[in-house]
Amino acid sequence: MLTKRIIPCLDVKDGRVVKGISFVQLRDAGDPVECAKAYEEQGADELVYLDITASHEKRNIIIDIVERTAAEVSMPLTVGGGIKTLDDIKELLRAGADKVSINTAAVEDPEFVKRASERFGSQCIVVAIDAKKRESKWDMADTNNMGESFKYYTPDQAALVPAWDVYTHGGRKNRGIDAVLWAKKMEGLGAGEILLTSMDRDGTKQGYDLDLTCAVSQAVSIPVIASGGAGQLEHLYLAFKEGKADAVLAASIFHFGEFTIPQAKKFLKEKGINVRIK
Numbered sequence: 639m640l641t642k643r644i645i646p647c648l649d650v651k652d653g654r655v656v657k658g659i660s661f662v663q664l665r666d667a668g669d670p671v672e673c674a675k676a677y678e679e680q681g682a683d684e685l686v687y688l689d690i691t692a693s694h695e696k697r698n699i700i701i702d703i704v705e706r707t708a709a710e711v712s713m714p715l716t717v718g719g720g721i722k723t724l725d726d727i728k729e730l731l732r733a734g735a736d737k738v739s740i741n742t743a744a745v746e747d748p749e750f751v752k753r754a755s756e757r758f759g760s761q762c763i764v765v766a767i768d769a770k771k772r773e774s775k776w777d778m779a780d781t782n783n784m785g786e787s788f789k790y791y792t793p794d795q796a797a798l799v800p801a802w803d804v805y806t807h808g809g810r811k812n813r814g815i816d817a818v819l820w821a822k823k824m825e826g827l828g829a830g831e832i833l834l835t836s837m838d839r840d841g842t843k844q845g846y847d848l849d850l851t852c853a854v855s856q857a858v859s860i861p862v863i864a865s866g867g868a869g870q871l872e873h874l875y876l877a878f879k880e881g882k883a884d885a886v887l888a889a890s891i892f893h894f895g896e897f898t899i900p901q902a903k904k905f906l907k908e909k910g911i912n913v914r915i916k
Contacts, residue, residue, distance in 0.1 A: 641914045643683040643885035646892050651691050653699050671706045678711040680899035681916030689719030701733050708734025741766040742806040755828025765829040768809050769802035769817035770837040800849050809837050818853045825858045836866035843869025851881030863887050871905040878911050
């Protein structure tokens with residue numbers, strides 16, 4: 639049985655780690671390289687850097703951070719934010735990243751995911767999906783776009799099926815794409831992993847969106863990382879048990895000292911979750 643992973647996430651803005659609520663209200667959480675070193679010492683399985691103000695002009699900031707981090711830690715490192723070209727990926731991998739996370743560029747050009755996975759291997763291509771619950775749920779006018787599993791619903795039944803839209807540009811732009819079907823499409827184009835963030839739960843500490851996580855996890859065969867909402871160790875357990883996630887991403891509960899990685903793994907181990915103990 640594969641071990642379940644605990645992955646701290648470091649949102650990087652202008653070279654510093656920040657954390658907010660629902661993608662806003664950011665506050666400083668420290669130096670990214672020092673944070674990475676501390677997490678490796680605690681036994682984190684992987685680390686994610688998300689460059690939340692990425693642009694071509696500021697690309698060198700995150701490249702420098704990746705290089706310095708790779709020189710200090712040995713755990714796998716995923717980097718995302720503003721990745722638009724194969725050269726961007728090559729530069730980050732050369733700097734020391736093990737994987738790259740792609741969001742907006744995948745939506746703007748889905749074939750980019752295919753080109754990237756063919757060039758660098760699917761094992762290092764992570765597609766990030768920022769999803770927000772759709773109030774109207776399924777639009778029956780889009781029945782033909784719902785996929786095979788939804789064609790058996792009547793309009794009344796479909797109205798009860800939860801649905802989530804894909805957002806890009808740091809959660810500012812609704813692309814009108816169903817998140818579950820999008821995950822399946824990304825898998826088909828070569829994504830090796832899905833980083834699934836609930837915008838409704840991000841930074842709230844109310845727990846992961848288990849319906850969303852489970853829906854995507856059951857729709858794809860590649861690993862799904864649950865993200866957005868961890869506030870208690872029980873939330874991590876539920877993401878694995880009920881959300882069927884392969885890994886959990888967390889920030890607030892670790893950054894500000896509420897829990898440590900060893901505490902989380904001990905808790906999960908006692909609950910019967912297979913985790914790697916340092």
